[in-house]
Amino acid sequence: MDIGQAEDWLLDLARRHRLSPSQRQIVQRMLGMFPDVAFLSTIEISKRAGVSQPTVTRLATALGFTGYPEFRAALREVVLSPSTAGRAAVPVPGARLPFPRHSAFDQESSNVAGLTRVARTMPAAVDALAATAPLGVVGLRASAALADYFGYFARRALPAVRVCTDAGSADDFVLHMHQEGASAALFFALPRYPAGTVSAMRLARGLGLTTVVIADTALAPFADDADVLLVAPVGTGLIFDSHAAVVVLAISLLDAIAATDPGRTQERLEAHEALVDRWVY
Template sequence: MASDQQARAQASAITPGRLSPGAEPAPTDRVLALFGGHRLSPGQRRIAQYITDHLTEAAFLSITDLAERVGVSQPSVTRFAASVGFSGYPALREALQPIALSSVAGPPETGGESRRNELQAAVDAEIENLEHLRRALADPDQVLTIGRELARSVPLTVLGLRISVSLAEYFAYAARRIHPDVRTVTRGGSVAYDTLLQSRAAGGSWVLAFAMPRHAHETLAAMRTARGSGLKVALITDLPLGPLVDEADVTLTAPTGSRLVFDSYAAHGVLSAALLQAMADADPQRTQARLEDYEQAAEQHNFFLDD
């Protein structure tokens, strides 16, 4: 954990690209920089957002009053302070107070400007995440290779638990248009084990696993079960290191957007679409035949409003 002095120093930092050269960071930016770089739970992000939106008031509140305003417990505020690098709430408040006083002394930020900072900063962060992914895909060999392997695995199993369910279901829905047998695992425990073992017994060779923060123990257990049964695991996640990566045969990473209460996954969505493209290109004849069959079925059964 960073010391209180180190954490206070972070308040003078600012995300690159947010300021013109020589410009003084706005108080809101200084607070956002103070909280940045830390993995916060949704509840902790509520505290961070309240402090950012009500800085001149929040910086002088007692822990009891702040907890009551946000609607959390006092221990939650204490854990939040520790999560952003302080020894406790008093040290965090000490770091916030000069920032709050500078906002009173300087030109006031309008409510609209504060809201613009909050929401547009989240979009800006996702744009940076996509730029990071763009640079990573400058060499597409790994994605193309994984796409070929997943295309050859019949059945192909897609694993995503808790917050990762939406990404797994998106990938599986699209993959079924171009792959003959796609199975999903969106529940942990014995249900996951049963599906994984059946997939291996049916001839499958690969599992594609999604693991977004907060990373679940159930995901790690399912990946271990998959590998123990003889399946290989391709992992899409946000971190290049850790126990999940250790259990994967190959890993593709992209950063999450973490500026709002809940994470956003723009880069992971694009990465998933790129992997689907690689699967489609791995067997173009099968892809074309399956897409044509699907379009005929969609037209025959009137699946879509715009047909």
């Protein structure tokens, strides 16, 4: 195995496990330390990665090893395989991982291609969200930008779209949607799953609203609280999750909802286009 293959081994290992941002940062730095990384202590790695020693230790267990010694032994086995033995250390210790890395693109391409699997549940989501007025959209923390993205375009095609990205008012938001006659709500619930999202989702269901949830896996701990679960995997090959598949799913969902009333959609889009000259540069 050459140095590039050794790096790919570590990256593939990281992709198969759910890592925190700080743990991903360590992996990124370690990728620039081959082959030396297999012979460094947790103290040395923590200094080079700019994290605490316990964080390095926790990374080993997060990757499925019993502890750092077992993880380091696996690293050494990879580095000392015949194809890499005797090679000089070419990466500079502490160097950042070059961006972009092809495997991240490959993973996102696979995630987007896998969206065909939501075809079975998409019609139920479209029916529920097309029938509700107002349409409430909830997304907290990492999901806030996704909720805003969906809401920004939804307002151009649909009436009475409301978005909540504030964890402190999510329950109130759901209650107000119910009081205003909503029959369903859309939730973006991606890692790390905010407790406020799950609380609001359960409240909505308790009030009789149909809960349509976009999550990264069908095994999410709150999956049973979703009336309709739409799965869009997130990319985990970089320091932070990437949401290409979620964005494609969200805009596809909106397109399908808008298509349930094409006359209304056309009228609203034409009214929006009439305003474009007022703000476009």
